[in-house]
Amino acid sequence: MNNLIVKLLLVSNDYVVDSMLSEIFSNKNFEIDIFNTFSESQLKLKTKEYALIIVNDDMLSDDSLFKFVLENSSFYPVIIISDKDDDIFIEKYFRIGVSDYFLKPLNLSLFWNKVKKILDDNTLREKSKEESKLLGELMHQHKVEESIAYYVYKHMIGEENRPDFLNSYTLSADSFSGDIQLHSQGPSGSHYILLADATGHGLAAAISVFPLASIFKSMISKGQSAEMVLEELNSKLGDYIPPDRFISAILIEIDLYRRELKVWNGAMPTVLIYSEKMEKVAEIASENMALGILDEKDFNSELEIIELPKKGLLFMYSDGLTEQCNCSGEEFGEDRVFNKIRHSEVKSLVEDVMEENNEFRGNESVHDDISICVVDFNKI
């Protein structure tokens, strides 16, 4: 108990007990209000906050006492002092929330120690209630702020109509995704697809992809080359995001005029290219560091160029897919992905892989953002 004045309410018609209690509480920072009847005390209860109610009234009917305890025990600790030594009677009052029950004659030392414990417990309970309320308010405030951030996020990233040949999916580990898939068509007609995975997940990761989205869209719309886009992204991300953060990315350019497929892979899982018979015909492993790490002079923006396949597909994904664990701690792994590609149709491939991944995950949470992107060459 602290040094503030603790207010007690005593309902009593026993002058001996009144004087004893007045005595023990007189020098210990207590203020005690004594009433001889319930009606008087109830009036007072409406206007004043008490730390404890003590009822010492053997003249009261059981019904009145029961009703009084029932009404007040949820708000105040209530102690009964009585002559009635009846287990069933006592148990009934404990069931409706009485904090303690003392038989007369009172053992004052025991009474004082128990009262002190009840008041201390109640102080802790009140403090915990206050903290819960504060936590609730903070959670609410967090939700409001998150919804504002989400609105900005969705509008900055922007949703657009994807071309038919592109099928993609992202599963976020949090409200916000640190994975992003962007598509843009340049003035020359070339299609550009960016799959990026920012360090971590959630809002902190999502914030890192904001500049990436606006730089990518603006530069592609102005007809800048993929190499220039990559250099600008690397340079700006190096400036904008914290030094221990970076963005792994794959940039694909589909050059319809030259019939070329250009791929840049920076710290992402290998990009896979399959024939229409679902045989792996090419793969582009990560040969570069993620964006936002290297200086301009060390950064390599060269894309790997292959002839644009007429049929088959390109499959790319973020590492959240293969690193997702099941309840035994086993990772989903690449083999399940390869196997699914071999035995699926292009149009349902993304759904099939995600379905298997979800089944594998079971009740485990999504550990990291998962993205899959499939380019169907037949539809280009």
Place this chain on the structure above:
Amino acid sequence: MDNVNIISLPDKFDFSFHKEFTRRYDDSILNTDVAEIVLDFSRVNYLDSSALGMMVLLYRKAQACNKRVSVKNVSGKTAEILKMANFQKLYAFE
């Protein structure tokens, strides 16, 4: 080899090791007698992107002070992740 600080990394190298990791290299960064910081991966069997981020930050600080950074005893899944991230461009592999 007084001028080499070897930092032994834990079994699970992720953000939970951030404070300890920073503490272990901070003195070496400022100490002009230390020429090289070596990360020993012999116990590591898990690392995530935040660990890579910590390694990037260490590289940047070491580079600013003209110190060499390297990794040793890297194997298995950990080696695959570092290779995919092309960390050989930042760290010497022993």
